[in-house]
Amino acid sequence: MERNRTCMEVATSGFIETGNIMVIPLFEGLSKSPNNATTGLGRSASIAVKSAISSEAYSGEIGESLRIWTKNCQIILLGLGKQKDLTTKISRDNGAKCFASLSKKHGTQIVIRFTTGWKVDMMAAFTEGFILRDYTFEKYQNKDQEDKGPWSLICQTIDRYQKDLNKEVIKSSSIATGVHLARDLGNEPANRLYPEEFGKRALEWAKGKKSVEVEVWDYERLRKEGMYALIEVGKGSIHKPCMVFFRLNPDKEINSEVPCIVGKGITFDSGGISIKGSAGMDEMKLDMHGSATVFGLFQALYATGHKGRINGITCMAENMPSAEAYRPGDVIDTYSGKTIEVLNTDAEGRNVLADGLWKAGELNPSYIIDLATLTGSIVVALGHEATGLFSNNQSLSQKIKKIGDEVDEISWPMPMLPAFEKQMTSSKIADVRNQGKGRWGGASQAAGFLKQFIQKRENSEGENTQIPWAHLDIAGTAGIWGGENNATVGHGATGVQVRLLHRLITQN
Ligand code: BES
Ligand code: MN
Numbered sequence: 001m002e003r004n005r006t007c008m009e010v011a012t013s014g015f016i017e018t019g020n021i022m023v024i025p026l027f028e029g030l031s032k033s034p035n036n037a038t039t040g041l042g043r044s045a046s047i048a049v050k051s052a053i054s055s056e057a058y059s060g061e062i063g064e065s066l067r068i069w070t071k072n073c074q075i076i077l078l079g080l081g082k083q084k085d086l087t088t089k090i091s092r093d094n095g096a097k098c099f100a101s102l103s104k105k106h107g108t109q110i111v112i113r114f115t116t117g118w119k120v121d122m123m124a125a126f127t128e129g130f131i132l133r134d135y136t137f138e139k140y141q142n143k144d145q146e147d148k149g150p151w152s153l154i155c156q157t158i159d160r161y162q163k164d165l166n167k168e169v170i171k172s173s174s175i176a177t178g179v180h181l182a183r184d185l186g187n188e189p190a191n192r193l194y195p196e197e198f199g200k201r202a203l204e205w206a207k208g209k210k211s212v213e214v215e216v217w218d219y220e221r222l223r224k225e226g227m228y229a230l231i232e233v234g235k236g237s238i239h240k241p242c243m244v245f246f247r248l249n250p251d252k253e254i255n256s257e258v259p260c261i262v263g264k265g266i267t268f269d270s271g272g273i274s275i276k277g278s279a280g281m282d283e284m285k286l287d288m289h290g291s292a293t294v295f296g297l298f299q300a301l302y303a304t305g306h307k308g309r310i311n312g313i314t315c316m317a318e319n320m321p322s323a324e325a326y327r328p329g330d331v332i333d334t335y336s337g338k339t340i341e342v343l344n345t346d347a348e349g350r351n352v353l354a355d356g357l358w359k360a361g362e363l364n365p366s367y368i369i370d371l372a373t374l375t376g377s378i379v380v381a382l383g384h385e386a387t388g389l390f391s392n393n394q395s396l397s398q399k400i401k402k403i404g405d406e407v408d409e410i411s412w413p414m415p416m417l418p419a420f421e422k423q424m425t426s427s428k429i430a431d432v433r434n435q436g437k438g439r440w441g442g443a444s445q446a447a448g449f450l451k452q453f454i455q456k457r458e459n460s461e462g463e464n465t466q467i468p469w470a471h472l473d474i475a476g477t478a479g480i481w482g483g484e485n486n487a488t489v490g491h492g493a494t495g496v497q498v499r500l501l502h503r504l505i506t507q508n
């Protein structure tokens with residue numbers, strides 16, 4: 001059984017306790033110790049802090065960190081650079097890095113002292129860095145360590161800011177339960193988390209929660225519904241595919257359009273008959289991060305008490321070679337009625353999404369967003385710094401871009417060029433083909449393919465137009481395997497786009 005993830009306990013107060021670990025983030029150019037920095041410390045500790053801050057040796061430059069050891073409390077003076085240069089990203093990342101450097105050896109009570117110059121949004125981001133980084137995936141390690149219990153965190157600020165800051169940090173830690181859940185799912189090995197198991201966990205999660213509903217369509221049901229794109233991808237594995245429906249507040253707003261979020265859930269992508277090379281193939285256990293983000297998002301929305309209705313769909317399959325696997329050259333039927341010529345069984349994500357996206361179109365959505373670790377090409381284009389953002393709707397795309405910047409889950413707009421759609425619809429024997437004509441623009445080819453499965457409907461002007469849709473290619477941002485730089489994640493699944501989508505959905 002999975003234990004429920006809870007985040008570190010976070011509270012806000014004035015400058016009272018000192019904790020076992022006291023972090024004092026400071027700006028550059030201080031000539032003397034700010035008010036409140038030393039409240040509650042003993043005489044000698046106070047003197048040590050004051051003289052460190054005013055000494056020439058300490059400048060408050062970004063990344064500079066000075067530790068002062070006193071009897072009951074380890075004090076960390078952390079440089080944050082010039083106040084005018086501080087952004088939420090710098091603040092969050094430095095909070096995360098600071099947290100990563102802590103050890104429970106000296107106690108688990110952290111106090112962060114926000115003294116002169118700190119505003120609520122920057123304090124909230126700094127604290128969020130601590131919360132997000134407080135994550136490990138150790139369930140398969142037999143570590144012989146005594147459990148020192150969870151961290152607790154107190155954010156200290158002046159009275160005037162306490163209420164607002166408290167609201168923000170409580171929200172951050174609620175959302176983080178979703179981020180951490182998405183990481184847990186992403187980090188699970190493929191022999192432990194396969195389509196049916198994902199469905200089981202979703203059902204278990206929904207149990208006892210009045211505002212959520214989960215439904216799983218198994219292999220039989222998929223066949224009855226005609227979802228052969230999902231079936232074909234998954235039928236080569238002994239773990240059969242399924243589709244999971246997430247519904248938050250299903251009884252509310254039943255006559256209005258609400259968002260639908262769709263996730264690619266390939267629990268392992270071997271490439272199938274078009275098998276991948278062995279280098280780095282283990283990372284393909286993460287090929288279900290789109291579905292992990294959807295699950296994590298629903299947890300985040302639930303934990304923050306979101307009142308609106310929202311739909312989620314995850315397309316779960318394992319892409320394996322076997323005597324029963326689909327092959328290059330096959331033509332498959334999809335839920336939409338369109339046929340796909342399979343040119344490469346490793347371009348499987350787009351196939352499973354074809355059925356998920358068409359289904360999403362039936363749910364009267366205000367917009368559809370899909371998340372998928374879809375192409376190696378997007379990693380070539382954007383590295384690990386940004387998610388690729390494709391859309392048929394400028395206003396939706398702009399909103400996503402803007403929020404991505406705000407929460408530092410950057411989503412970079414890529415063009416939807418007609419030439420790529422043309423490539424993907426130029427099969428000689430089927431309606432669409434699952435691979436383009438060459439290797440150039442692979443991420444755009446994939447997006448051009450997906451667009452064929454977005455339904456049209458009449459808009460308010462009486463025109464027949466496609467439902468607003470955005471596709472997030474998270475192949476480069478879903479995982480940290482070494483070398484990459486991501487302050488808020490140590491290793492493995494990142495939980496990317498839970499925070500972005502949570503803000504997008506809740507901001508109105
Ligand atoms: N899951 C992969 C894409 C991927 C690559 C995710 C690297 C994460 C890191 C996807 O299913 C895939 O294999 N895509 C192919 C498509 C090609 C065969 C048309 C690719 O991008 O090479
Ligand atoms: Mn693949």
Ligand code: ZN
Binds near residue numbers: 266287346348373
């Ligand atoms: Zn894949």
